[in-house]
Amino acid sequence: MKLLLISDLHGNLDNLQKLEGQIKSADAVLFAGDFSKFKKTETGLPCAEKMRELCPNLFAVLGNCDEPSLLESIEKLDISVQRSLASFEGLVIAGSGGGSKFTGETPNERDEDDLQSDFDVIKNSGLEEEGQWSNLILISHNPPKAQSVDSPAEGVHAGSQPFTDFIEKTKPLAVLCGHIHEGKCVEKIGETVVVNPGPLCEGNYAVMEIKKDGDSWKVADTQLKSL
Secondary structure (H helix, E strand, O other), rough: OOEEEEOOOOHHHHHHOOOHHHHHOOOEEEEEOOOOOEEEHHHHHHHHHHHHHHOOOOEEOOOOOOOOOOOHHHHOOOOOOOOOEEEOOOOOEEEEOOOEEOOOOOOOOOHHHHHOOOHHHHHHOOOHHHHOOOOEEEEEOOOOOOOOOOOOOOOOOOEEEEEEEHHHHHHEEEEOOOOHHHEEEEEEEOOEEEEOOOOEEEEOEEEEHHHHHHHHEEEEEEEEEOO
C-alpha cells in the first residue's frame, strides 16, 4: 500500500495541484495540518475543500495556523481523524490537531494535556492496552520529542515528551507529524517510523510503502521527496 504523506500546505494551492500525479498513484493521503496561511485563516477552508476534491481517501488534522472552528468543516468534508478513529483497508488511523503553546500568535495553540486528549479515543477503544497494534498510524501536527523531526535548529527541540511517551507505550506502525518546517526527516522511536515530510508550501512531501507481513503490518520504505 502506498501512502502520500503531506503537511503544512499554508494556502499553497499551486503546490497541491502539482502533486496531483502522486495523489492519483497513492492508495491514501495523510495530512498533518496547517491548511491555512500564517495569519490568514480564511485560506484554510478553500484548501481543505480542494484537497478533498483531489484526494478520495484523505485523513487529516488541523495545524496551529488553522482556526479551531475549521475542525467542524473538515468533519463535514469527512476527512478529519482529529480526536477520532478511522479504518482504511485494515489500518486504524487516529489524529491530534494544533500546536503546543508558544508565541500565542497562531489561533490553534493548545497545552500538552489538551493535545494528547485527542488520542483518548485510542485509550477508550482498548487499543493502547494491547501495547502493540501494528496497523495503527498516528497523525499529529505537533511532533514528538525526538532526534530531528522536532528540531528547528541544531541542539534545539520543540517536540512533545508526553507524545513520545505515548508512542513508546502504544507502539504504532507509523507517525506523521509536521509543524517544524526544518525538521524534515524520517527517524524511529523504538520500532515506530516517524516522518516529518517538511512543508508542502515549500514543495516537500513523503511517500511511504507499507505491506502486510503475516498478521502484522510493516513499513517497507519511506522516501522524502520534493516537487
